[in-house]
Amino acid sequence: MSNTPAIDIHNLTASYERKPVLWEIDCQFPQGKLVGIVGPNGSGKTTLLKNIMGLMKPDSGYVRIFGDKLNSVRHRVSYVPQRETVDWDFPADVMDVVLMGRYNPKKLFNRITQEDRDIAVEALKRVNMLEFSRRHISQLSGGQQQRVFIARSLAQQADLYLMDEPFVGVDAASEDAILSLLTEMKNSGKTVVIVHHDLQTAFEYFDHIALLNTRLVACGPTEEVFTSDLLQEAYGGRLTVLSRIGELIAKKDFPIREKGQENN
Amino acid sequence: MGSIWSYFNEPNFWWVLMGTAFLSAVASLVGTFTYLQRKSLMGDAIAHGILPGIAGGFLLAGEKNTLIIMIGAILWGILTVASIQWITKRTKLQPSSAMAIVLSSYFGLGMMLLTVVQSSGLPDASGVNAFLFGQAASILPEDLRVYSIFAVVVIVSLAAIYRPLTLLTFDRASAESRGFRVDQLDGVLSVLVVTATAIGIQSIGLILMAALLITPAAIARMWNTRLIGMLITSGIVAAIAAAGGTIISFSAPSMPTGPWIVVVLFAFTVVSVALSPHRGLIHRLRRRQNNQRIIRKENLIKRLYHHWESNQSTTVDDELLRESPEYSSDLLRRCAREGWLKKQGGQWEILPAGMREGRRITRAHRLWELYLSKKLRLKDDHVHPSAEIMEHLISEDIEEELLRTLGYPESDPHQRNIPYES
Amino acid sequence: MNTWVLINALLISLSCSLAGAFLVLRHRAMLTDAISHAVLPGLVLAFLISGTRNTPTMLAGAFVFGFICIFLVEFFRNRVRITDDASIGIAFTTLFAVGIILVTRYADQVDLDQECVLHGEITFSALKRMVLPGTNWAIPVTFISSFVMLIVVVALIGLGYHSLKLTSFNPEYATSIGVSVVIWHYLAGGLASMVTIVSFEAVGAILVIALMVIPAATAWQVSTRLRPMLFKTAAFALSGSFIGYWIAIRLNVSIAGSIAFFLGIQFAIVVLIVKALQLNHFKMKSPN
Numbered sequence: 001m002s003n004t005p006a007i008d009i010h011n012l013t014a015s016y017e018r019k020p021v022l023w024e025i026d027c028q029f030p031q032g033k034l035v036g037i038v039g040p041n042g043s044g045k046t047t048l049l050k051n052i053m054g055l056m057k058p059d060s061g062y063v064r065i066f067g068d069k070l071n072s073v074r075h076r077v078s079y080v081p082q083r084e085t086v087d088w089d090f091p092a093d094v095m096d097v098v099l100m101g102r103y104n105p106k107k108l109f110n111r112i113t114q115e116d117r118d119i120a121v122e123a124l125k126r127v128n129m130l131e132f133s134r135r136h137i138s139q140l141s142g143g144q145q146q147r148v149f150i151a152r153s154l155a156q157q158a159d160l161y162l163m164d165e166p167f168v169g170v171d172a173a174s175e176d177a178i179l180s181l182l183t184e185m186k187n188s189g190k191t192v193v194i195v196h197h198d199l200q201t202a203f204e205y206f207d208h209i210a211l212l213n214t215r216l217v218a219c220g221p222t223e224e225v226f227t228s229d230l231l232q233e234a235y236g237g238r239l240t241v242l243s244r245i246g247e248l249i250a251k252k253d254f255p256i257r258e259k260g261q262e263n264n
Numbered sequence: 265m266g267s268i269w270s271y272f273n274e275p276n277f278w279w280v281l282m283g284t285a286f287l288s289a290v291a292s293l294v295g296t297f298t299y300l301q302r303k304s305l306m307g308d309a310i311a312h313g314i315l316p317g318i319a320g321g322f323l324l325a326g327e328k329n330t331l332i333i334m335i336g337a338i339l340w341g342i343l344t345v346a347s348i349q350w351i352t353k354r355t356k357l358q359p360s361s362a363m364a365i366v367l368s369s370y371f372g373l374g375m376m377l378l379t380v381v382q383s384s385g386l387p388d389a390s391g392v393n394a395f396l397f398g399q400a401a402s403i404l405p406e407d408l409r410v411y412s413i414f415a416v417v418v419i420v421s422l423a424a425i426y427r428p429l430t431l432l433t434f435d436r437a438s439a440e441s442r443g444f445r446v447d448q449l450d451g452v453l454s455v456l457v458v459t460a461t462a463i464g465i466q467s468i469g470l471i472l473m474a475a476l477l478i479t480p481a482a483i484a485r486m487w488n489t490r491l492i493g494m495l496i497t498s499g500i501v502a503a504i505a506a507a508g509g510t511i512i513s514f515s516a517p518s519m520p521t522g523p524w525i526v527v528v529l530f531a532f533t534v535v536s537v538a539l540s541p542h543r544g545l546i547h548r549l550r551r552r553q554n555n556q557r558i559i560r561k562e563n564l565i566k567r568l569y570h571h572w573e574s575n576q577s578t579t580v581d582d583e584l585l586r587e588s589p590e591y592s593s594d595l596l597r598r599c600a601r602e603g604w605l606k607k608q609g610g611q612w613e614i615l616p617a618g619m620r621e622g623r624r625i626t627r628a629h630r631l632w633e634l635y636l637s638k639k640l641r642l643k644d645d646h647v648h649p650s651a652e653i654m655e656h657l658i659s660e661d662i663e664e665e666l667l668r669t670l671g672y673p674e675s676d677p678h679q680r681n682i683p684y685e686s
Numbered sequence: 687m688n689t690w691v692l693i694n695a696l697l698i699s700l701s702c703s704l705a706g707a708f709l710v711l712r713h714r715a716m717l718t719d720a721i722s723h724a725v726l727p728g729l730v731l732a733f734l735i736s737g738t739r740n741t742p743t744m745l746a747g748a749f750v751f752g753f754i755c756i757f758l759v760e761f762f763r764n765r766v767r768i769t770d771d772a773s774i775g776i777a778f779t780t781l782f783a784v785g786i787i788l789v790t791r792y793a794d795q796v797d798l799d800q801e802c803v804l805h806g807e808i809t810f811s812a813l814k815r816m817v818l819p820g821t822n823w824a825i826p827v828t829f830i831s832s833f834v835m836l837i838v839v840v841a842l843i844g845l846g847y848h849s850l851k852l853t854s855f856n857p858e859y860a861t862s863i864g865v866s867v868v869i870w871h872y873l874a875g876g877l878a879s880m881v882t883i884v885s886f887e888a889v890g891a892i893l894v895i896a897l898m899v900i901p902a903a904t905a906w907q908v909s910t911r912l913r914p915m916l917f918k919t920a921a922f923a924l925s926g927s928f929i930g931y932w933i934a935i936r937l938n939v940s941i942a943g944s945i946a947f948f949l950g951i952q953f954a955i956v957v958l959i960v961k962a963l964q965l966n967h968f969k970m971k972s973p974n
Contacts (some may be wrong), residue, residue: 011646024636026646036391053862060649071864079862089356090711090855091906091915100856103848105865136910138356156863215640241665245657254657255549258559258647264649304772305716355957357710361903364715368896369950375805375892375943376934383938397786397800471804472786475779482776484767519790520800523783530780537766537951545765 004067006031006160006191007052011264012061014044014051019250020059020214022045023242027210027219031066034186035193036206036222040235043213045195046082049164052193053079059256062263065160078158081147082165088138094148095133098123101155116155123154126184128177143174150178161185161192167201179205199231214238271514283408284400284467284510285503288476288525290415292502293422294460295477296484296494297453300433301395304481306348306454308474309363311461313344315374315470318395322381328388330407333395334414334462341458344370397520398469402509411463418459424453430491467506469522476502479529484542505529557598559656560590562625565604566655568614569622573683576612585612623683629655630676631666637677638670644677688935690826695927695945697832698885699897701839703923705881706898707916708843708874710906711854717875720778722882722894724755726785726803729886748883755781756875782891783871806890806942822908828888835884842877843916850874851912858902889942896946901926904953909961926952 005028012025022044029035037045050056052063054070065073078101099179101123102116124130127147137145146166153161167175182192186207196202202209202222209225211217217234248254257264271277298304317340344366351362381389394402405576422429432449433441440446461473468476480498489493509525538546567588571580585591596612599605604618614622632654633647659664675681709717725748732747755777762773786800793799815824843850852860853870861867882894889897901923902915909915929952930945937944 011642011649013650024640024642024646024650026642055858055861057852074864077862079859081856081858081862085858086856087713089906091909092851092855093911097855098909100852100859103852103865105849107865133348152859210923218641241635241639241662244662244665245654248657248659248662252555252657253548254555255653258652259556261649261652290862299772302769302771304769305719306777308716308719308775351957354961355903355907358713358904359714360713361710361715361899364719364895364899365903365950365953368718368892368946369900369953370931370947371892372896372940372943372946372948372950376937376939376947379939379943393800396804416911472779472783474775475783478772478775479779482762485768486766518793520786523786523790526779527787530776533776533780537762554787606765617697622760 004031005029005064006035006066008034008064008067009048009052010061010063012048012051012058012063013256014047014056015246015249015256016047016059017250018253020242020246020256022051022058023215025061025212025216027216029191029193029210030208031191032186032189033191033207034205035180035191035208035210036197037193037195037210037212038197038202038206038234039212041197043234045197045212046164047096047191048212049079049162049195050212053077053162060262060264065261076159078153078156078161079168080153080161080163083142083145083149085167088140088145090137093134093136094124094129094140095120097137097148098133098151098155101152117158120151120155123151126154126181127151141171141174142169143171146170147174147177150181159190161190162194163192164195165197166194167196167198181241199235202226216241265422277514279405279408279506280400280403280514281416281510282410283304283403284506284521287411287415287463287467288502288506289499290418291460291464291473291476292480292498293495294418294453294456296481296491296498297429298457298477299485300491300494301449304478305360305363305474306345307457307461307477309348309367310341310344310458311470311473311477312367313347313370314338314458314461314465315371315395316340316343316377317343318465318470319377319381319392322386322392323377323384326386328391330410330466337462337465338455338458340370341461342455343452345458346502355463374545382593394469395465396469396471398465398467398472398509398513398522398525400467400513401517402505407466411466413460413462418456418463421452421456425449429453433491434541453509467521467527469520470508472522473527475526475529476506479526479533480505483529483532483536486536486543501529501532505532540671555656559653560595561602561619562656563590564588564595564599565614565618565622566625566629567611568605569619572614572619572622573626578619579608579611580614582607582610582612620685622686625655627683628658628663630680630682631663631670632658632668632671633676633678634673634682635666647677690829691865691941692931693821694826694829694832694888695941696924697829697836698881699901699923699927699945700920701832701836701881701918702885702894702897703901704916705874705877706838707902707905707919708850708854709878710902712871712874715903716774718878718882718895718898720755720759720774721752721875721879722886722891723782723785724779725751725879725883725886726782726891727751727788728785729883730785730788730792734788734795744887745880746776746882748886749879751781752876752879752883756872766841786830802890804890804942805940806886806893816862818950832888835881839877839881842873846870846873889945889969893942893946896949897923897927897962900946900949900953904949904956907956922949922952947974 007029009025009027012022013020014022037048051058065077098120099112102119108219124133127150128153129147143180166178183240185192205225206222209222210219211230211234218230295307298307314337317336318333321336325332347366348362351357352359380393381392428444428449433444464473464476480502483501484494484497487497505528507524508528509521512524513519513521538544541547568580572578604615604621606613606615629651632651636642636647636650637644673682694773706718709715728747728751729744732743736743758777759773762768762776763770789800789803815826817824849865849870852865853867878898886896902919904919905915906923909918926949927945930948931941934941934944
């Protein structure tokens with residue numbers, strides 16, 4: 001395994017409606033670890049993930065994945081969005097959803113092969129959901145739905161997995177199943193980055209943590225980040241200077257960087 | 265031209281003009297609430313859905329009896345709302361699909377009934393078409409009386425529930441927690457939308473009624489930040505548009521009124537998009553240009569201050585200035601007008617006001633770098649790009665706060681001196 | 687003669703319902719309302735400029751205005767920050783108003799009137815015929831255009847099936863694996879615009895909405911997978927159109943109106959049956 005960071009974020013600032021919600025994020029996530037992005041509500045965790053996945057365009061800075069631009073390593077990255085972002089009444093069963101992980105946008109005719117099916121079955125086995133493969137997705141519990149999403153992600157056979165709040169609204173059994181799967185993935189050399197809001201469990205789950213509250217408070221091995229001072233800083237509220245200058249930027253429609261300097 | 269404008273002398277014209285203006289204004293008031301609750305397309309669904317009520321009312325009365333048609337329209341409008349709610353409650357379909365289903369199938373039923381009306385040989389049977397696209401010129405004073413009674417009922421009801429409705433519109437959860445019957449309020453608002461739609465059917469017509477519920481509110485939102493101002497603006501806009509449509513309808517009797525009202529409304533929209541404060545395009549463009557001007561001007565004076573820092577000299581060669589990226593004679597002239605610079609021969613002299621400004625920007629830049637380094641723990645070689653822009657934005661009170669947070673520091677992360685006014 | 691009218695109605699209902707299914711699945715059903723109104727000025731202008739009523743010219747005109755409508759909606763929403771549904775409302779009412787003004791002003795030249803904008807002219811659709819080369823079969827021109835449209839719709843859905851499904855179900859995930867949500871969003875919208883335009887003359891502005899939304903919404907009630915849902919959509923479109931057509935002929939009322947209404951009735955019946963069955967199922971399962 002090389003020393004290139006799985007994810008390298010450089011001076012990333014991102015905003016909604018012109019108002020910055022992430023300030024100058026600058027950090028690296030190592031390969032082969034379970035990485036948690038942790039912080040209070042509204043601290044920009046999901047926004048950070050969206051910027052990493054290219055779902056949002058940052059105002060400044062850039063992201064490198066395995067030292068490369070996202071587009072050239074896309075096949076090595078898999079994204080698990082929040083469960084609430086989809087309509088679970090969509091006419092699809094469990095198998096349909098997992099097979100979406102085998103879809104290759106570069107091929108014009110995507111015929112599903114037997115190999116694709118085998119991979120999907122294998123993925124369902126790993127999340128203990130094989131017996132539900134023909135069940136409609138609306139008839140699953142929250143935890144089961146999450147496991148289906150993770151199975152779809154596994155079917156992509158990627159090296160880096162980004163998951164947005166996979167433990168929210170999940171029963172204890174599913175949580176255990178997901179957690180042991182994550183450990184298994186890590187042991188086979190995969191990198192898993194997880195957006196997580198629960199401080200209690202974060203300490204046990206992750207090897208590496210990015211502590212966030214609209215700015216990066218700390219990023220490093222869990223034991224180094226989980227000090228009472230740093231936690232106090234992350235959960236002790238926003239920095240008033242940042243919120244005030246953020247409001248000023250939105251009000252004056254001011255740029256975040258001078259012209260031509262957006263990548264710095 | 266004289267013959268075209270002859271209707272100005274008809275008393276009927278003035279009645280209809282004022283009447284349609286009033287009715288449209290009332291409809292737009294109700295529309296303001298649905299706009300803010302993001303239920304704008306509900307108005308379109310209701311307006312199409314009431315056609316069976318109109319055609320049925322006509323068949324029942326056996327003639328064009330405005331009162332019975334109005335009652336038919338309102339009852340069927342309520343059925344339309346109820347059907348949409350039934351579908352969203354009973355199925356997994358979203359409101360958008362439910363509205364499209366109800367709108368199209370009820371309008372279909374209305375079209376079936378219309379063909380019955382037209383082949384019925386009843387008097388005025390062809391007059392039913394006026395309800396589709398509006399025909400202000402066909403409105404009689406008796407009709408106006410009926411519509412106005414309903415319009416007054418709408419205004420009185422709105423006034424009666426104004427406060428809870430406002431609360432509901434801006435903060436649904438808090439209205440619920442404070443014990444307001446939210447579902448009842450929703451129901452009342454729906455009935456008001458139905459009634460507001462029904463009073464406009466003869467002037468604008470039901471197909472385009474949605475425009476009167478949506479567009480004045482959207483225009484008003486561009487000019488106002490408060491509800492009361494929005495209500496007044498949308499009422500006035502709707503009244504003017506309706507008056508315009510009516511004049512056109514009287515000048516060209518074959519022309520339906522509704523489309524012209526919509527076209528006038530669109531003209532208002534275009535003007536507002538261009539000119540309104542905050543959101544207007546011209547205003548935004550100017551604001552951005554202004555930002556760039558400030559950035560260039562302040563960068564220039566900052567550069568001159570840096571020149572002073574390294575040479576302790578308040579005079580700069582014009583030649584040297586020309587090398588800087590933001591150099592332009594216009595820019596220098598502007599700085600001179602600010603009292604920052606003075607030209608003497610081939611040299612520029614930095615005046616005390618310019619020194620103060622250059623020092624302020626340099627201080628803001630270095631304070632921000634220190635802030636990023638200390639509070640955001642950014643590496644020292646990563647802090648410069650952000651400071652390049654924030655130096656132009658940091659106001660006096662933000663600077664004060666930075667100073668307090670950082671404890672009136674002496675130097676920035678690059679060990680450069682942070683300059684203060686002595 | 688009547689057979690051709692019916693066949694034409696059935697072909698149109700198949701294309702509309704299949705193209706509409708992907709808008710219903712994306713919860714964008716009211717977009718059909720907007721598109722069906724907004725293309726009118728394009729149809730009228732194309733006719734005024736070219737002086738003919740042939741399909742390609744009308745298609746071009748309507749496409750231009752379909753795009754103007756989409757552009758206006760996006761402009762109002764993103765640039766002026768008017769709410770989403772209000773942006774749709776402003777754009778389509780304005781374009782439809784312009785269309786109605788044009789129709790009224792040039793009524794004598796366009797041979798379209800306000801009424802046929804709403805009802806369509808399906809009864810006349812069988813009048814103009816052409817003889818198929820090499821045979822002596824006289825086939826209505828509208829039949830041919832409806833048939834070609836159906837082939838295009840089925841082909842596009844067949845080719846883009848997976849992308850359409852993926853971008854409808856989970857747009858964020860689709861973006862993450864490199865599928866362009868924007869392109870497929872516009873393709874789904876473009877497909878809907880195309881069927882609207884081709885069907886507009888025959889069935890009018892309102893029946894198009896009914897055909898695009900109601901069969902798909904009905905099929906969704908009884909489907910757990912996408913492919914069967916599309917087949918059921920087609921079946922419901924055919925049965926609703928057939929019954930509506932038959933009743934319209936019997937009662938001598940508007941065909942477009944009748945089809946729209948009976949598609950709605952069919953939807954209500956299916957929902958009621960599904961609810962009754964679920965209730966039964968629930969009763970049998972529960973201990974008391």
